[in-house]
Amino acid sequence: xxxxxxxxxxxxxxxxxxxxxxxxxxxxxxxxxxxxxxxxxxxxxxxxxxxxxxxxxxxxxxxxxxxxxxxxxxxxxxxxxxxxxxxxxxxxxxxxxxxxxxxxxxxxxxxxxxxxxxxxxxxxxxxxxxxxxxxxxxxxxxxxxxxxxxxxxxxxxxxxxxxxxxxxxxxxxxxxxxxxxxxxxxxxxxxxxxxxxxxxxxxxxxxxxxxxxxxxxxxxxxxxxxxxxxxxxxxxxxxxxxxxxxxxxxxxxxxxxxxxxxxxxxxxxxxxxxxxxxxxxxxxxxxxxxxxxxxxxxxxxxxxxxxxxxxxxxxxxxxxxxxxxxxxxxxxxxxxxxxxxxxxxxxxxxxxxxxxxxxxxxxxxxxxxxxxxxxxxxxxxxxxxxxxxxxxxxxxxxxxxxxxxxxxxxxxxxxxxxxxxxxxxxxxxxxxxxxxxxxxxxxxxxxxxxxxxxxxxxxxxxxxxxxxxxxxxxxxxxxxxxxxxxxxxxxxxxxxxxxxxxxxxxxxxxxxxxxxxxxxxx
Numbered sequence: 001x002x003x004x005x006x007x008x009x010x011x012x013x014x015x016x017x018x019x020x021x022x023x024x025x026x027x028x029x030x031x032x033x034x035x036x037x038x039x040x041x042x043x044x045x046x047x048x049x050x051x052x053x054x055x056x057x058x059x060x061x062x063x064x065x066x067x068x069x070x071x072x073x074x075x076x077x078x079x080x081x082x083x084x085x086x087x088x089x090x091x092x093x094x095x096x097x098x099x100x101x102x103x104x105x106x107x108x109x110x111x112x113x114x115x116x117x118x119x120x121x122x123x124x125x126x127x128x129x130x131x132x133x134x135x136x137x138x139x140x141x142x143x144x145x146x147x148x149x150x151x152x153x154x155x156x157x158x159x160x161x162x163x164x165x166x167x168x169x170x171x172x173x174x175x176x177x178x179x180x181x182x183x184x185x186x187x188x189x190x191x192x193x194x195x196x197x198x199x200x201x202x203x204x205x206x207x208x209x210x211x212x213x214x215x216x217x218x219x220x221x222x223x224x225x226x227x228x229x230x231x232x233x234x235x236x237x238x239x240x241x242x243x244x245x246x247x248x249x250x251x252x253x254x255x256x257x258x259x260x261x262x263x264x265x266x267x268x269x270x271x272x273x274x275x276x277x278x279x280x281x282x283x284x285x286x287x288x289x290x291x292x293x294x295x296x297x298x299x300x301x302x303x304x305x306x307x308x309x310x311x312x313x314x315x316x317x318x319x320x321x322x323x324x325x326x327x328x329x330x331x332x333x334x335x336x337x338x339x340x341x342x343x344x345x346x347x348x349x350x351x352x353x354x355x356x357x358x359x360x361x362x363x364x365x366x367x368x369x370x371x372x373x374x375x376x377x378x379x380x381x382x383x384x385x386x387x388x389x390x391x392x393x394x395x396x397x398x399x400x401x402x403x404x405x406x407x408x409x410x411x412x413x414x415x416x417x418x419x420x421x422x423x424x425x426x427x428x429x430x431x432x433x434x435x436x437x438x439x440x441x442x443x444x445x446x447x448x449x450x451x452x453x454x455x456x457x458x459x460x461x462x463x464x465x466x467x468x469x470x471x472x473x474x475x476x477x478x479x480x481x482x483x484x485x486x487x488x489x490x491x492x493x494x495x496x497x498x499x500x501x502x503x504x505x506x507x508x509x510x511x512x513x514x515x516x517x518x519x520x521x522x
Contacts, residue, residue, distance in 0.1 A: 009202075010027055010033075010034050010054060010201040010202055010203070010204060010205065011034070011035045011036060011037070011051070011052075011053055011054060011055060012035070012036040012053050012055045012056070012057060012195055012199065012201070013036065013037060013039065013048065013051055013053035013055075013056045013057070014026055014029070014036055014037065014038045014039070014056075014057045014059060015038075015039055015041045015043065015056060015057070015058050015059065015073060015074075015077070015090075016038050016039065016040055016041060016059045016061075016072050017041050017058065017059050017060065017061030017063065017089050017090060017468070018059075018061040018062050018063065018071075019059045019060035019062075019087075019088070019089070019094070020479075021060070021178060021180055021181060021479070022038055022059040022060070023038070023336060023339065023377075023478065024180040024181060025038075025057055025059060025087065025180040025191070025473070026038050026335075026377070026479070027180075027379070028179075028180050028188050028191050028350060029057075029191060029195055029355070029477070030186070030205065030251075030377060030380065031188070031201075031379075032188070032191065032192040032196065032203060033119075033201075033203030033204060033205045033206060034195045034196075034205055035052075035200045035205040035374075035375075036057075038059075038339050041058075041071050041072070041073060041074070043074065043076070044074070045074055045076035047072060047081070048076055048077070048080075049076065050304055051473050053082065053371045054082060054083075054195075054199040054200060054201055055082055055083040055084070055085070055195060055198065055199035055201075056077050056080075056082065056083070056084050056085075056261070057084075057085045057086075057087065057089060057090070057194075057196065058073055058077070058086040058089075058090025058091070058093065058094060059087055059088075059089070059090055060087050060088030060089045060090060060139070060178060061088070061089035061090075062089075063089065064104070064141070064142055064216070065089065065092040065093050065096050065102045065142060066102060066103065066104060066142060066186070068490060070093075070159045071089075072093055072097060073090070073093055073094065073097060073199060075097075075383060078094075078097065078098065078170075078172070080200070083171035083172070083194065083198045083199045084171070084172045084173070085123075085173045085174070085175070085191075085237050086172075086173070086174040086175070087174075087175055087178060087179065087180070088139065088176060088177070088380065090174070090176070091144065091165070091174030091175060091176055092142055092143075092144060094131075094148075094172065094174055095144045095146075095148055095151075095162075095165075095174065098148035098149075098151075098172075099123055099148040099149055099403060100144060100145075100146050100147050100148040100151070101144070101145050101146040102142050102143065102144050102145065102271050103142065103143065103145045104141060104142055106254065110138060110139050111137065111138065111139075111183075112135060112136075112137060112138075112183060113135075113136055113137070113138040113157055113158070113159070114133050114134065114136070114158075114175070115133070115134055115136055115155040115156060115157045115160075115163045115177065116131075116132075116133050116155060116156050116157070117129065117130055117131065117132045117133070117134060117154065117155050117164075118130065118153055118154065118155060118156060119152060119153065119154045119155075119166075120154070120348070121154045121164075121166040121168065121173065122166075122168065122197050122198050123154075123164075123166070123173050123190055123193045123194050123197075123198065124154065124164075124190070124193070124195065125197060126156075126189075126193070127186045127189050127193070128155070128186065128357065129188060129287070129463070134155070134185075134186065135183075135184070135185055136161070136163070136177035136178075136179075136183075136184045136187075136268070137177055137178045137181045137183035137184045137187075138155075138159070138176065138178070139178060142220065143159065143161070143162070144160070144161070144162040144165070144174075144176070145161070145162075145419065147162060148164060148167075150167040150169060150172075150215055151165045151166065151167045151169075151172070152165065152166055153165055153173075154166050157176070157177075158500060160176040162174075162176065163175065163177060164176070164177075164178045171198055172356060173194065173198070175190075176330075179191050182475075184384070197391065206341070206383075206386055207380060207383040207384040207386075207387045207423045208387060210376075210380075210384065211243070211384065211387055211388070214243065214372050215243070215246055215247040217372075218243070218244055218247035218248065218370065219247050219248060221328075222247070222248050222327070222328055222368060222370065222512045224251075224252065225251065225327035225328055226251050226252075226253070226325075226326040226327050226328070227244060227248065227251055227252045227253070227279075227325050227326055227327070227328040227329070227330050227370055228252075228253050228254070228255055228320055228323070228325075228328075228329060228330065228367075229241045229244065229252060229253070229329075229330035229331075230252045230254075230255055230269065230312075230316055230325040230329075230330075230462075231254040231256040231282070232256075232402060233256070233262065233266055233269070233270035233399075233400075234332070234397070234399070234400050235268070235378075235381060235382065235385065235394070235395060235397055235399075236332030236333075236334060236378075236381060237331075237332040238273075238332075238385070238390065238394065239332070239373065239381050239384055239385040239390065239395075240330055240331070240332040240371075240372055240373050241254050241274070241280060241330065241389060242278060242280070242385070242388045242389075242390060243372050243373075243384070244330050244370065244372060245278065245280050246388065250252060250281060251325070251506025252280065252281065252330070253282075253323055254280055254281065254282045254283070255282075255283045255285070255316055255319045255320065256270055256274075256282060256283065256284045256285070257285050257287055257312055257315050257316055257319070258284065258285065258286045258287060258288060259287055259288060259291040259311075259312065259404065260286075260289070260291050260292055260418070261288075261291065261403065261404030261405045261406045261418070262307075262404055262405070263400070263404075263405070263422060263425060263426070264422040264423070264425065264426040267284075267286075271284060273391075273394065278451055282517070283319050283322075285315060285318075285319050285324065287311075287315045290311065291308065291413060291415065292309055292414075295307060295308070295406065295413050296413075296414075297412060298411075298412070298413070299410075299411045299412050301407055301410075301522035304403060304406050304407060304413075304522070305403050305406075305407070306425055308402070308403045308404075308406060309402075309403075310323060311404075325367075326367060327367060327368065328367055328368050328369065328370045329367040329368070329369055329370070330369075330370045330371070330372070331370075331371050331467065332371075332373055333371040333373060333374045334374065334376060334377065334378060334381065335373075335374060335376055335377055336376055336378070336477075336478075337374075337375065338374055340355070349399060377421060377492060378399075378477075381433070382395045382396065382440070384493055389402035396438075396439060398438075398441065398442065398443045398444060398445070399442075399443050399477065400498075401520055404443065405418055405421055405422070405425075407520055407521065408421060408425075408445060408446070408447045408448065408520070408521060408522075409421060409447070409448045409450075410447070410449060410450050410521055411450030412450070412521055416503070417448055417465075420448060420465065420502075420503040420504060421446060421447075421448040421467075421501070422500045424446045424448070424467050424497045424504055425445055425446040425499055427443070427493065427496050427500060428444065428446050428469055428477065428493055428497070429444065431489070431496065432444055432471070435489060437483075437485075440473070440483070441471050441483050442473050442474040442475075442477065442480065442519075443471070443472055443474070443480075443519055444468075444469075444470065444471035444472075444483070445469075445470055445479075446467055446468070446469055446470070446497075447467065447468040447470060447510075447521050448465055448467055448470075448504075449466045449467065449468055450466060451465065451466045452464060452465055452466070452503075453465075453466050453505060453506045455498075455505030455506060456478060457505065458496075462505045463504055463505075464503050464504055464505040464506075465504050465505075465506075466504070466505075466506040466507070466508060467497060467501075467504045467506070467507050467508070468507075468508045468509070468510050468521070469490070469493065469494075469507060469508070469509050469510065470510045470519070470521070471483035471485065472513075472514065472519055474514075474519075477519065479513075479514055479515070479516060480513060480514040480519050481513050482511045482512065482513060485509070490507075490509050493507070496509035
């Protein structure tokens with residue numbers, strides 16, 4: 001059980017069956033002011049009882065309930081006398097486990113669909129009326145064909161005769177569609193009805209409540225010990241550092257390793273914020289020559305990441321030794337990092353690409369970890385940053401990868417290429433801000449391609465680099481869509497870059513979604 005639970009009365013448990021959007025369920029629940037955690041469906045009964053949730057949500061998943069050995073919810077879920085909501089696969093396994101049946105469906109439903117509301121229930125109260133037709137988002141092949149005793153149909157669709165079901169006496173509910181995605185217009189309110197009206201949660205979870213509780217917890221953990229924090233200048237490490245400093249003051253020392261791969265003027269902004277605005281003890285190590293030397297001739301993206309990660313640990317350790325070490329290491333670990341470290345089966349997740357962090361340091365330096373953000377999603381971290389008095393422009397910054405510009409220059413890296421990319425990236429972001437679009441975009445950046453193209457400038461021939469621009473919308477970075485800029489905007493940015501940045505003579509716009517691509521190029 002999380003330490004933070006000592007301060008929280010309302011809480012819901014989400015059991016994960018492997019859906020790609022399980023995190024969205026948690027984010028919707030958190031947004032309604034209710035604390036929740038995601039555990040794999042393999043969680044044991046005693047752990048679930050100890051957590052003492054006011055309700056349980058069973059997620060969707062890729063398996064077929066009809067197959068032998070497919071996942072099942074722990075039996076304790078249905079014997080705790082608390083509300084249960086099954087979503088998609090969660091509904092199906094609930095029905096099978098309680099005496100209903102599920103079969104394969106010739107009429108599969110994927111994408112937008114409509115359900116006809118045939119009855120009312122507490123989850124639909126104030127949202128859906130009997131006789132109405134409502135839009136939802138479906139993604140299923142199997143369907144419930146017979147209800148367990150005590151259940152009744154609330155809504156039906158063309159491919160699902162039991163698209164929503166209810167057992168009001170036991171407070172068990174199931175939906176074949178996905179209320180957590182934005183394509184189900186009333187989905188957020190349906191989930192809120194479950195957590196508030198059915199489970200009786202009050203909605204008191206907020207960053208205003210989290211802040212004093214976490215400060216108290218940090219003080220109890222650290223005591224008189226000393227803490228060092230690896231500072232990148234990003235939102236996560238910045239918020240973590242400011243929160244810890246508020247808790248223990250000068251017992252915290254931040255170490256800012258400048259690897260020379262930051263955006264334009266970024267190092268100066270970090271130093272000004274921590275030294276001038278918050279008066280936090282800060283060690284600044286300019287190790288740009290060291291990093292660039294180690295990366296010379298390296299073109300493989302995974303080798304780049306691992307080289308940067310290892311060298312960061314070495315430099316960080318050197319600087320920590322100079323100040324006499326510490327008892328604790330602070331990290332800006334977020335809840336998605338915790339979730340993704342364990343798959344829904346309880347084993348390690350598949351690695352798409354390695355992440356740059358200070359992994360390995362606690363054991364190597366014999367320190368304990370302090371991770372004040374490990375229960376939070378990104379949007380909650382931003383809200384906490386504002387609560388702590390961080391400037392809005394800093395809190396709202398687009399995500400920036402730990403390896404920095406190294407993974408935005410496919411192929412070999414050099415000082416000249418880094419400088420070219422910095423200037424192009426700065427122009428792009430400046431134009432986005434000038435157009436008032438920055439906050440509408442999840443992440444935007446320029447990429448310097450390892451491609452030279454022929455161009456004409458004035459009366460002369462050029463043979464310079466091509467630059468790609470990337471901008472996506474997303475809710476959590478797990479999936480992303482291209483931002484639909486007006487072509488006139490792209491043309492204006494391209495014109496500025498080729499005219500103001502020596503070394504680039506061609507600009508392209510990346511329109512690939514995630515999946516199949518990733519947000520970053522490497």
